[in-house]
Amino acid sequence: MDSTGDGIGDLNGIASKLAYLQALGVDAIWITPCFPSPQVDFGYDVSDYENIDSKYGTLADFATLEKLGAQHGIKIILDFVVNHTSDQHPWFINSRSSRSAEKRDWYIWRDGKAPNQPPNNWISTFGGSAWQWDSKTNQYYYHYFYPQQPDLNWRNPEVASAMYGTSEWWYQRGVSGFRLDAVDTLFEDPNLTDNPVLPGKNKYGDPNTENKYTHKLPEVHQVMRGLRQVADKYNAVLIGETWTENVGELKDYYGAKHDELQMPMDLMLTKLKFDASVFREHIAAVDASGEWPTWVISNHDIVRSWNRYGDGKHNDQIAKDMAAMYLTLRGTPIMYYGEEIGMQNNDPKRKEDVQDPIGRTGWPEEKGRDGERTPMQWNNTPNAGFTTGIPWNPIPITYKVYNVADELKDPTSILNWYKGLLALRHVDKALLDGDYVALNQDDPNVLSYLRRYQEDAALIVINMSASPQKVMFDLSRQGFSSGAAKTLMTTQSSLKNASSITQLSLEPFAVYIAELTR
Numbered sequence: 479m480d481s482t483g484d485g486i487g488d489l490n491g492i493a494s495k496l497a498y499l500q501a502l503g504v505d506a507i508w509i510t511p512c513f514p515s516p517q518v519d520f521g522y523d524v525s526d527y528e529n530i531d532s533k534y535g536t537l538a539d540f541a542t543l544e545k546l547g548a549q550h551g552i553k554i555i556l557d558f559v560v561n562h563t564s565d566q567h568p569w570f571i572n573s574r575s576s577r578s579a580e581k582r583d584w585y586i587w588r589d590g591k592a593p594n595q596p597p598n599n600w601i602s603t604f605g606g607s608a609w610q611w612d613s614k615t616n617q618y619y620y621h622y623f624y625p626q627q628p629d630l631n632w633r634n635p636e637v638a639s640a641m642y643g644t645s646e647w648w649y650q651r652g653v654s655g656f657r658l659d660a661v662d663t664l665f666e667d668p669n670l671t672d673n674p675v676l677p678g679k680n681k682y683g684d685p686n687t688e689n690k691y692t693h694k695l696p697e698v699h700q701v702m703r704g705l706r707q708v709a710d711k712y713n714a715v716l717i718g719e720t721w722t723e724n725v726g727e728l729k730d731y732y733g734a735k736h737d738e739l740q741m742p743m744d745l746m747l748t749k750l751k752f753d754a755s756v757f758r759e760h761i762a763a764v765d766a767s768g769e770w771p772t773w774v775i776s777n778h779d780i781v782r783s784w785n786r787y788g789d790g791k792h793n794d795q796i797a798k799d800m801a802a803m804y805l806t807l808r809g810t811p812i813m814y815y816g817e818e819i820g821m822q823n824n825d826p827k828r829k830e831d832v833q834d835p836i837g838r839t840g841w842p843e844e845k846g847r848d849g850e851r852t853p854m855q856w857n858n859t860p861n862a863g864f865t866t867g868i869p870w871n872p873i874p875i876t877y878k879v880y881n882v883a884d885e886l887k888d889p890t891s892i893l894n895w896y897k898g899l900l901a902l903r904h905v906d907k908a909l910l911d912g913d914y915v916a917l918n919q920d921d922p923n924v925l926s927y928l929r930r931y932q933e934d935a936a937l938i939v940i941n942m943s944a945s946p947q948k949v950m951f952d953l954s955r956q957g958f959s960s961g962a963a964k965t966l967m968t969t970q971s972s973l974k975n976a977s978s979i980t981q982l983s984l985e986p987f988a989v990y991i992a993e994l995t996r
């Protein structure tokens with residue numbers, strides 16, 4: 479929400495919407511980087527970790543937001559960009575100034591392999607070599623993201639202590655925790671071993687490589703423990719942007735002694751297709767790890783969940799199915815703003831309209847991330863009520879239907895479905911703390927499970943298919959022999975008063991959530 483009319487959301491804008499967030503059932507908000515930044519990567523290039531960018535407000539506004547947040551029962555989580563700084567950060571300005579500069583070793587500087595040849599074959603995830611030649615000192619520096627985002631050298635203890643100190647600086651100002659950006663890439667092989675080359679090219683035309691020597695090196699865990707030690711002094715939470723390949727890697731991020739991240743994000747979920755069997759298998763694997771899951775279905779880097787899981791015809795229903803699933807699983811769900819109203823991607827139509835630099839380098843295959851970052855749609859007035867000025871990123875015309883004000887009035891809206899689920903989560907012991915028990919595991923269409931807590935259980939049934947389905951439950955083994963149930967929530971009106979779960983007839987994409995009684 480923009481409070482100043484400059485077309486950009488800001489802290490006072492967020493503060494003005496706390497009542498909405500509270501009514502929605504949000505307990506904490508993660509704000510993407512709002513620190514001073516040249517904005518090459520929309521704030522993920524930080525030039526001062528201990529301040530607020532004037533675009534978004536001031537430190538005083540931040541303090542007000544925290545205070546008002548507390549009054550609404552909402553905690554504030556900041557985004558800590560730990561892998562790299564902006565090339566305009568004073569640390570880098572010093573580092574690049576000479577080979578003997580005080581902070582030279584705070585970044586990763588190396589000689590080329592030969593004239594005009596970078597040190598090795600490492601590729602930036604945003605395209606091209608990850609090494610940038612700097613003619614001032616005739617060396618290359620390493621940047622896994624944009625060249626304006628030089629990687630910090632976490633092998634230097636001064637870097638580690640400066641960064642730990644920054645986290646403490648914010649804890650002392652009342653921040654409840656951090657979402658840690660890009661933790662997978664904190665360390666690189668000090669011998670600069672080439673990454674193995676794979677067949678084919680990526681969307682920027684670079685050879686595909688396996689990230690063997692640049693990703694998830696064991697040293698990462700040492701830093702997670704270091705950050706956790708500071709966090710523990712303030713009872714703060716650490717949430718990780720953890721792009722893991724499998725559940726084993728995800729489990730590692732909690733720490734062997736539970737001394738790393740309390741909440742590494744399960745971003746694997748965002749890559750799965752909408753399919754009951756696929757989800758069931760994934761949930762079982764995550765559950766078997768024994769950790770407390772952190773579910774994520776969308777964020778500012780990937781296509782919106784409404785589009786990604788949707789089949790092009792039943793996207794609203796599928797959005798409700800996804801919400802029913804990840805808001806009732808054991809764990810903590812992290813929502814992306816606008817997901818609760820079914821916001822849709824609005825990808826640029828022309829290359830010249832793209833703002834996110836990767837959308838220009840990768841056009842047309844990669845259109846960048848503008849499409850999932852459009853302003854929140856508050857109502858059906860011009861600019862969706864987000865700003866009185868020109869929105870920084872164009873709003874899709876669908877805002878006329880998909881907006882907070884109109885959806886609040888419609889009992890069957892996606893928004894009211896989210897509100898209902900979140901309200902239930904806050905009061906239902908089984909949904910909060912219950913075990914996950916998979917049911918009807920051979921059913922390819924309907925995902926069903928129990929959340930069981932002592933004598934209580936909630937039953938969740940989601941038809942993930944476009945056809946009607948019949949399901950039967952025999953829960954005698956789980957100790958619910960009667961089959962008696964009380965509907966808690968459903969998308970299907972004929973099930974509102976269902977009292978038995980022995981057999982259920984489900985409409986396409988229907989959701990049924992019930993409390994079981996013994």
Ligand code: GLC
Pocket residue numbers: 519522523559623659660719778779
């Ligand atoms: C993370 C952020 C992304 C950013 C990148 C570099 O992946 O989510 O938006 O571009 O890190 O900081």
